[in-house]
Amino acid sequence: MTYFLQLVVSGIVVGSIYALSALGFVLIYKSSRVLNIAHGQIIAAGAFITYAFTVWAGIPIYISFILSMMITFFLAMSVERVFLRRLIGEPIISVIMITIGLMSILDGLIYLTPFGTENFSFPEFLPKTPISMGGVSISWTQLVGVIITVIMIIAFSWFFKKSTMGISMRAVSDDQLASMSVGISVPKVFGLAWATAGLSAAAAGSILGNITGLNFDTLHSFGIIVFPVVILGGLDSVLGAVVAGIIMALIQQFAKGYLDGNFGLYGTEQVLPYIILLVLLLFKPHGLFGIHEIERV
């Protein structure tokens, strides 16, 4: 039982970070219907920027965390302004090709820095002894990470539901022409969607970097697992991203905990999410929370 609970706890830790990074992805898709293939690179870049500020510049980690989010905020906003703004109204395949190109460029840029090949880890700034309750333990880094993640997810949800800008974003995702005609600047909303996606990606990357250490491959593959998460959640649902993030992480933890080593199976955590995703999509092609558009003709 404690073993099971331990798996659940680590599943929730990882899952909440999946949720946070999927959030940014969903945001961009929801407002502009663009699949941002380079999301994993932005996640990694955010983590590296935080590290550079903390260790190389000696700034306290919480301030570097905020600085890093600000930088990716403006970075993602300018990516939208420079590369994607002019592709509004072009075929979706061209837009996706642009984000693939962006992924390669960011990859190249990261390989120019030491982060591309070497491993780093954040200095310990929280107590080292894990917290134990009835045999289930969680490290301070994980706990603080989860708390920050949950706060950010709540803040984002509040922003979408209540703020004028959030309402504008939802309006644009519903009907662009209608939004323009009520005085909403659609390009501004796209820019803001990218900016908030960049911000949440940096947050997710930095939290993950603190837990697992900084390795470009790990962080980058984290960006790939975001795909099954958002597809499971239904691509355009914020709630879906959160729920699917946690489900996916739990599946991985259980696979690792119960299947690996038994029945001659290894590495099941890499495969099982996709198998379950495939089966689920057979029955719910729009994901768990995706909008299934029924049109009256």
Add this chain to the structure above:
Amino acid sequence: MELLTISDISLSFGGLRALSNVNMEIQSGLITSIIGPNGAGKTSLLNCISGFYHPTSGEIYFNSRRLTHSSPHQVSNMGIARAFQNLELFKGMSVLDNLLLARHQNLRYNFFQAFIYFGKASRLEAENRKFVEDVIDFMELEPFRKRTVGSLSYGIQKRVEVARALTLAPHILLLDEPMAGMNIEEKEDMVRFVMDIQNERNITVVLVEHDLGVVMDISDYIYVLDFGELIGSGHPKEVAVNPKVIEAYIGE
């Protein structure tokens, strides 16, 4: 007094000339109609005014402010509202929310005022709500206030769209075929609304419409387009006997 001046505008898409050298003056407080056969450029002209297209040459002035290169949201914020030919509504929301959303862009209070929700913020919200309820009464949408827009009939949805445009408190209302696809009863309702918009709310109306009976009845002034060119203009009676207009509609 002219509220909107369209001066010598042309619009081409590659080799296709949608509008060539069109001049118009929309007088304040009147219902001005733009008519013409299919493909004459009526909707293109509305798109130029509301900023979805930018004319290849020529200028558009609103209250002597140049809006030729403004984007749609800027035009809308200047006070030119539009109802589309094909419905462009937030289909998953209620009628009330559709209208409140249109007011949202006019809310001018900051985060902290909203947080305290006392004084300016609550006063503005109350005023907004009152304005929206007023528009709902005006367009006789009370029974549908909380209904999801997507579930309403086409005629009602058209009315919601006009209501949403009115919620922006515009100086000019651009209506693109508000009566298309309606039955006689719905048409009569819409005619009444358009006339009330002019008389009671003092909003200048620019109407694009195919139903010539309606146009002749309610317009103060009519412009006729054919193949992107202005072929006639005048009061309804003058237009009705203009040989060029008759030719465009009936053929030789």
